[in-house]
Amino acid sequence: MPKTSVVILNWNGKKFLQRFLPSVVANTHDEQTEIVIADNGSADGSRAYIAQSFPQVRLIKLDRNYGFTGGYNRAIALISSPYTVLLNSDVDVTQGWLTPLVQHLDACENVGACMPKIRSFSQPQSFEYAGAAGGFIDMLGYPFCRGRMLNTIEQDKGQYNDLRKIFWATGACMMVRTELFKKLGGFDDDFFAHMEEIDLCWRMQNAGYDVTCIGASEVFHVGGGTLPNNNPRKLFYNYRNNLLMLYKNLPTGVHFVVVTLRILLDWTSALIFLLQLRFSHASAVLKAHASFLKLKKGKRNKHNMLGMSRLNGVYRGSIILNYFLLGKRTFEKLKRIKGERS
Numbered sequence: 001m002p003k004t005s006v007v008i009l010n011w012n013g014k015k016f017l018q019r020f021l022p023s024v025v026a027n028t029h030d031e032q033t034e035i036v037i038a039d040n041g042s043a044d045g046s047r048a049y050i051a052q053s054f055p056q057v058r059l060i061k062l063d064r065n066y067g068f069t070g071g072y073n074r075a076i077a078l079i080s081s082p083y084t085v086l087l088n089s090d091v092d093v094t095q096g097w098l099t100p101l102v103q104h105l106d107a108c109e110n111v112g113a114c115m116p117k118i119r120s121f122s123q124p125q126s127f128e129y130a131g132a133a134g135g136f137i138d139m140l141g142y143p144f145c146r147g148r149m150l151n152t153i154e155q156d157k158g159q160y161n162d163l164r165k166i167f168w169a170t171g172a173c174m175m176v177r178t179e180l181f182k183k184l185g186g187f188d189d190d191f192f193a194h195m196e197e198i199d200l201c202w203r204m205q206n207a208g209y210d211v212t213c214i215g216a217s218e219v220f221h222v223g224g225g226t227l228p229n230n231n232p233r234k235l236f237y238n239y240r241n242n243l244l245m246l247y248k249n250l251p252t253g254v255h256f257v258v259v260t261l262r263i264l265l266d267w268t269s270a271l272i273f274l275l276q277l278r279f280s281h282a283s284a285v286l287k288a289h290a291s292f293l294k295l296k297k298g299k300r301n302k303h304n305m306l307g308m309s310r311l312n313g314v315y316r317g318s319i320i321l322n323y324f325l326l327g328k329r330t331f332e333k334l335k336r337i338k339g340e341r342s
Helices: 014-028 046-053 067-076 098-107 178-183 196-206 232-249 254-275 279-295 319-324
Strands: 004-010 033-040 058-062 083-087 091-093 111-120 135-138 143-145 163-166 173-177 210-221
Touching: 004 014, 004 067, 004 098, 014 033, 014 046, 014 091, 033 046, 033 067, 046 058, 058 067, 067 178, 083 098, 083 178, 098 111, 098 173, 098 210, 111 196, 135 196, 173 178, 196 210, 196 232, 232 254, 232 279, 254 279
Parallel strands: 004 033, 004 083, 033 058, 111 210
Antiparallel strands: 083 173, 091 210, 111 173, 135 143, 163 210
16 A cells, blocks of 8 residues: 555646646656546546556546545545645646655644645746645635735745645645545535635644645646636635635634624625626625525534634734735735744
């Protein structure tokens, strides 16, 4: 049995597999590691390409597209390795990228998930939007990253090369303890895509595990391969899933206040979209709220829920306020974030 399984979820991504799978195989494959492609019912010839070009890669054939959440849940249910890496198909890995992640989980039994530093494939000197150097969250549930504050992306100058406790690790490249993933129920299938990894990491912290970013490892991510950041469908998932995540994981009482505030702020966003004549975006926000109300029944986390002030990687303030009114647009300008450098 391999020690680590690197699982790449694919859906009609043959072009990404052709471009990046050779790098993964060259820089990853050894006797302790297996590479797995979980195919979400692709119809673009991906399966034939894998079978013909990379027979050493394990192929899990799913019958249809179950989304990011359902696809990974079904694939990881078939994984027996102690560690699983969830790796996007549009990620270019570097030589030795996996070793620091494995060594960290070996050494720290209290760490449930970790991630490398993620830089942009198209602009290698800059961090990448979907993870950068570790994910954080503010008291109202707005996620952000070291190296990426809202739409401001920093250049990598070595400022985040440390090992740091964070709130969430990006699903673009994250290593998890396989059994812990299964024990916690994996990803929430109702999320389908977007923010499911934040919800998972939140549940890990509530269960007593840390999440970390390891600056000694780095990969390069294309990003936006499925849905661009300004796509109304992506907007729908982000607004809906953020509310679901807050409703599920915040302590009783607090969740009502925070979710209510977020709904009011979301309506403000919808109004701004309307004034900008971006009707599909405004509609996406309203549809997200309707879907949230439909899905929230029975979602409250049954495990002990910690207050946000007791969790690592929480900014005890408002990112929106700091970014737009105070001009604080880099992580290093923020204070009061629990999660000391290790």
